[in-house]
Amino acid sequence: MKRPMTLAEKILAAKAGLEVVEPGQLIDVPVDLALANDITAPIAIKIFREAGIPKVWDREKVVLVMDHFTPNKDIQSAEQVRLCREFAREQGLIHYFEGGNCGIEHVLLPEMGLVVCGDIVIGADSHTCTYGALGAFATGVGSTDLAATWITGRTWFRVPESIKFIYRGRLRPWVTGKDLILYTIGDIGVDGALYKAMEFTGEAIKRLSMAERFTMANMAIEAGGKVGLIEPDKKTLSYVRKHSKKEPLVFKADRKASYLEVREYDCEKIEPQVAFPHLPSNTKPISEVGHIDIDQVVIGSCTNGRLEDLALAAKIFKGRKVNPNVRAIIIPGSPAVYREALRKKYIDIFLEAGAIVSPPTCGPCLGGHMGILAKGEKAVSTTNRNFVGRMGHPESEVYLASPAVAAASAILGRIASPEELGL
Secondary structure, three states, rough: OOOOOOOHHHHHHHHHHHOOOOOOOOOEEEEEEEEEOOOOOOHHHHHHHHHOOOOOOOOOOOEEOOOOOOOOHHHHHHHHHHHHHHHHHHHOOOOOOHHOOOOHHHHHHHHOOOOOOOOOEOOOOOEEEEEEHHHEEEEEEOOHHHHHHHHOOOOEOOEEEEEEEEEEOOOOOOOOOHHHHHHHHHHHHOOOOOOOOEEEEEHHHHHHHHHHHHHHHHHHHHHHHOOEEOOHHHHHHHHHHHOOOOOOOOOOOOOOOOOOOEEEEEEEHHOEEEEOOOOOOOOHHHHHHOEEEOOOOEHHHHOOOOOOHHHHHHHHHHHOOOOOOEEEEOOOOOOOHHHHHHHHOOHHHHHHOOOOOOOOOOHHHHHHOOOOEEOOOOEEOOOOOOOOOOOOOOOOOOEEOOHHHHHHHHHOEEEHHHHHHHH
């Protein structure tokens, strides 16, 4: 009788053409999509050219997204992008994104229908795990491994052990998928799922929007996870069929699959969360934060730059003003998100409140541009990392939170819950 398998094992076995796989097993698999950006692609391009290979294995499956330092912030970033642009033209790549068609890669690719359920996706960016929300085995790799895949169309994995996270009950007011993943990382630590597949399930997960599911999968890497996976359901398939012409492959974990660990959470006990400097695991419920004045708020990124995130922020900003001591920066995750936010008047709400609206970019998340912190400044951000110097000066501080908490904080000038605004 065939060994029951987890969701990660089912995907890897099928793609490798094997009946069964075991944790720790080394396997070779074909890749459905290989992604890089303006920081990581130039390294892979150099390695690819040094190998003397004239063409990538499939020009429709190599994706380059110029999202980190664009619009170009300086000469160095302009040179990086120029190198990528020339490579894309030379190779005839179908999917090259820069300028007006460019968004934050992990918001853009699902929206463009480039990733669907059951895909194997590698990216020279650690938050490639975002696509696990679609039931794809997606993970970050180094630029050398990426270049090898550009040549062969394949990569290797060590089959990860799996941890199942079950979220029961209903969410409390203003609690989102961002709060669930911050709470989880706070519980297990930044290495609590090191090279493990994190499988998110339970009735609370089923109720989450696709945007919130992307948020949870996105931050699996902040717990050390190899992938963060959510089993596809009707909501997933509806999203995929709306955005993609590719045929999804739906895999489900076997009922008797063996997990390294199973953790259960009662969502009715989880408040909005704030991750204090300088780790995503340094979390506190909003009721225990205390009075912390802030200088900046960032709402955006591959974690929380989708339309639903902006809608949540707009609901709180509407009819209110950003605190005069705070810079509030709103970053739509893609051109489509930006256009829809315009149509729905969210951008008007942000501008009337006194916020700054940026074109789609990773920008301040990695201390790139569009919102760098000075010495001693504090920011509330919907991004995914708050390491020392992540958003600017080494003596600045970043507090991670949901769009709801970030918006309320921008208005009150301190870390705050929307409930403090009477919402």
